[in-house]
Amino acid sequence: xxxxxxxxxxxxxxxxxxxxxxxxxxxxxxxxxxxxxxxxxxxxxxxxxxxxxxxxxxxxxxxxxxxxxxxxxxxxxxxxxxxxxxxxxxxxxxxxxxxxxxxxxxxxxxxxxxxxxxxxxxxxxxxxxxxxxxxxxxxxxxxxxxxxxxxxxxxxxxxxxxxxxxxxxxxxxxxxxxxxxxxxxxxxxxxxxxxxxxxxxxxxxxxxxxxxxxxxxxxxxxxxxxxxxxxxxxxxxxxxxxxxxxxxxxxxxxxxxxxxxxxxxxxxxxxxxxxxxxxxxxxxxxxxxxxxxxxxxxxxxxxxxxxxxxxxxxxxxxxxxxxxxxxxxxxxxxxxxxxxxxxxxxxxxxxxxxxxxxxxxxxxxxxxxxxxxxxxxxxxxxxxxxxxxxxxxxxxxxxxxxxxxxxxxxxxxxxxxxxxxxxxxxxxxxxxxxxxxxxxxxxxxxxxxxxxxxxxxxxxxxxxxxxxxxxxxxxxxxxxxxxxxxxxxxxxxxxxxxxxxxxxxxxxxxxxxxxxxxxxxxxxxxxxxxxxxxxxxxxxxxxxxxxxxxxxxxxxxxxxxxxxxxxxxxxxxxxxxx
Amino acid sequence: xxxxxxxxxxxxxxxxxxxxxxxxxxxxxxxxxxxxxxxxxxxxxxxxxxxxxxxxxxxxxxxxxxxxxxxxxxxxxxxxxxxxxxxxxxxxxxxxxxxxxx
Numbered sequence: 001x002x003x004x005x006x007x008x009x010x011x012x013x014x015x016x017x018x019x020x021x022x023x024x025x026x027x028x029x030x031x032x033x034x035x036x037x038x039x040x041x042x043x044x045x046x047x048x049x050x051x052x053x054x055x056x057x058x059x060x061x062x063x064x065x066x067x068x069x070x071x072x073x074x075x076x077x078x079x080x081x082x083x084x085x086x087x088x089x090x091x092x093x094x095x096x097x098x099x100x101x102x103x104x105x106x107x108x109x110x111x112x113x114x115x116x117x118x119x120x121x122x123x124x125x126x127x128x129x130x131x132x133x134x135x136x137x138x139x140x141x142x143x144x145x146x147x148x149x150x151x152x153x154x155x156x157x158x159x160x161x162x163x164x165x166x167x168x169x170x171x172x173x174x175x176x177x178x179x180x181x182x183x184x185x186x187x188x189x190x191x192x193x194x195x196x197x198x199x200x201x202x203x204x205x206x207x208x209x210x211x212x213x214x215x216x217x218x219x220x221x222x223x224x225x226x227x228x229x230x231x232x233x234x235x236x237x238x239x240x241x242x243x244x245x246x247x248x249x250x251x252x253x254x255x256x257x258x259x260x261x262x263x264x265x266x267x268x269x270x271x272x273x274x275x276x277x278x279x280x281x282x283x284x285x286x287x288x289x290x291x292x293x294x295x296x297x298x299x300x301x302x303x304x305x306x307x308x309x310x311x312x313x314x315x316x317x318x319x320x321x322x323x324x325x326x327x328x329x330x331x332x333x334x335x336x337x338x339x340x341x342x343x344x345x346x347x348x349x350x351x352x353x354x355x356x357x358x359x360x361x362x363x364x365x366x367x368x369x370x371x372x373x374x375x376x377x378x379x380x381x382x383x384x385x386x387x388x389x390x391x392x393x394x395x396x397x398x399x400x401x402x403x404x405x406x407x408x409x410x411x412x413x414x415x416x417x418x419x420x421x422x423x424x425x426x427x428x429x430x431x432x433x434x435x436x437x438x439x440x441x442x443x444x445x446x447x448x449x450x451x452x453x454x455x456x457x458x459x460x461x462x463x464x465x466x467x468x469x470x471x472x473x474x475x476x477x478x479x480x481x482x483x484x485x486x487x488x489x490x491x492x493x494x495x496x497x498x499x500x501x502x503x504x505x506x507x508x509x510x511x512x513x514x515x516x517x518x519x520x521x522x523x524x525x526x527x528x529x530x531x532x533x534x535x536x537x538x539x540x541x542x543x544x545x546x547x548x549x550x551x552x553x554x555x556x557x558x559x560x561x562x563x564x565x566x567x568x569x570x571x572x573x574x575x576x577x578x
Numbered sequence: 579x580x581x582x583x584x585x586x587x588x589x590x591x592x593x594x595x596x597x598x599x600x601x602x603x604x605x606x607x608x609x610x611x612x613x614x615x616x617x618x619x620x621x622x623x624x625x626x627x628x629x630x631x632x633x634x635x636x637x638x639x640x641x642x643x644x645x646x647x648x649x650x651x652x653x654x655x656x657x658x659x660x661x662x663x664x665x666x667x668x669x670x671x672x673x674x675x676x677x678x679x680x
Binding site: 234235237240241244245249252253256257258269274277279461462463560561 | 588590591592594602603629630632634635636637651653654655656657658
């Protein structure tokens with residue numbers, strides 16, 4: 001039986017319990033959303049003691065299944081005011097799985113100004129004072145914790161932005177090298193962790209018992225089929241698109257399709273796109289002797305991560321990602337990869353969501369705080385956030401607050417969360433997802449981009465409204481299932497082209513837990529998760545009017561295709577009406 | 579001989595190296611009336627290296643006709659993130675295509 005760790009931060013007490021029957025079949029996003037929906041008052045203030053921060057490994061965590069190392073971090077979001085699951089890779093979920101731990105729930109609130117650190121290992125769980133780490137950035141913090149507890153521990157932590165409880169604050173997770181460069185960025189989960197008084201969670205899986213299997217042989221067989229699918233597909237295989245170019249493979253594609261939001265979503269193509277494209281980034285990293293192909297997350301065989309180095313071959317940051325490069329590049333009119341890499345490192349170190357931060361900076365640029373294209377100015381603004389200056393506090397509170405503070409009406413948010421790197425006018429399916437997912441504007445919740453841009457097979461024209469509602473609905477359901485299993489969302493690229501890989505997923509779950517699931521059951525499971533999240537949001541005060549894109553997307557035509565977002569309100573209301 | 583048209587070509591991923599081009603984006607000439615398919619031999623690229631095609635930023639196929647001043651973008655299979663990204667959608671689209679071909 002998997003275990004749940006409860007940490008009462010008010011009383012400083014720790015309890016390890018068996019997963020309650022109601023939670024026994026839940027993992028990842030299913031577990032975070034299940035616990036938040038049953039235990040957090042929907043009308044609480046997200047930074048008050050009654051909110052909870054739930055950290056959950058996926059159902060397949062700790063197994064030999066490839067790409068099963070995703071971690072879900074949930075709670076009521078200070079950014080959106082709704083339920084949140086922020087998803088992250090790194091090396092922690094696999095360690096928790098090996099320790100037999102399904103998740104951790106941080107409850108209550110430590111006394112004002114006090115910081116703590118949680119140690120989790122085979123012998124149990126300990127809460128320790130961590131006041132000495134106050135104000136420490138993620139990289140220094142990780143080094144100190146590794147010095148103290150060993151190089152191989154996994155760390156979940158917050159930087160100064162989380163301590164200052166900024167709505168754009170992320171939760172950092174160490175990657176396979178122990179670098180705190182994987183982030184649960186979205187929704188301000190770092191602020192919730194900061195409000196609890198938890199600076200870091202250290203997970204040590206030395207001599208961990210490992211996962212028990214109901215049928216080990218059957219698991220081995222299914223995991224092998226699943227791995228073969230990932231190794232076979234051109235996008236996910238060794239030497240494939242994601243391994244060579246990383247997620248930044250998308251810059252050229254989205255720019256070509258006219259869907260790369262540029263200068264705060266005022267244009268769909270960026271003249272500097274080639275300077276920041278995945279192809280260019282690959283060449284730059286290779287020429288300088290960095291690592292363009294890196295395994296950032298435990299059990300990952302896709303290897304979309306990279307290690308970016310400067311001109312003197314010094315490490316700058318890891319996993320320079322498409323969303324980061326877009327938010328702080330094209331969206332700010334910046335075409336300087338080195339500057340974007342520095343911004344990424346600063347965001348990781350201060351503990352900030354690179355998407356929310358880049359969008360907030362772009363809105364500030366729109367207001368004239370800095371000029372579009374001013375890379376040095378953008379870096380200066382990130383430092384203001386890290387320092388907690390009045391300007392930095394505005395930016396650190398996210399895109400919506402920045403727009404409000406500077407009187408900008410062109411503010412790309414849904415449920416106060418900034419839109420990611422696909423303009424919803426040129427890629428309408430993702431626009432439907434942005435509008436309707438319970439998470440606030442989120443690309444991973446239902447990734448309609450692929451289906452919208454390729455004119456083969458199940459093509460849905462990205463510029464037309466037809467088919468977008470069904471597309472987004474099905475994607476959102478499937479994604480919730482993938483998130484619950486703790487699988488990387490990129491496995492979808494392979495397994496949905498290779499049916500045997502897809503069928504292997506319920507087979508692995510069945511072999512591990514002794515269940516009897518079919519693929520349809522996994523989809524139903526995804527549906528249930530979304531229903532639970534929608535109910536929480538409704539009780540928190542959300543109405544259908546919150547499931548809308550900002551008005552300018554339906555009024556201002558986007559160059560070069562001169563299109564507006566025209567999926568009707570009535571259609572949007574049917575997306576998750578099941 | 580037909581009059582030549584000038585077009586802009588963008589090659590994604592490693593295609594630029596396979597075509598022996600120094601950069602991702604360049605200008606090229608084609609006889610008027612050409613289709614996307616006719617561009618490939620000129621670049622030394624085989625059809626199996628092309629999975630995603632855009633002409634002027636819109637999804638296209640090998641049969642799509644090219645006009646003067648067009649921009650043609652070619653992407654290889656490893657860059658072509660797949661189409662069937664959900665079970666339900668997959669079923670529906672398969673059924674739809676069956677109906678269409680019937």
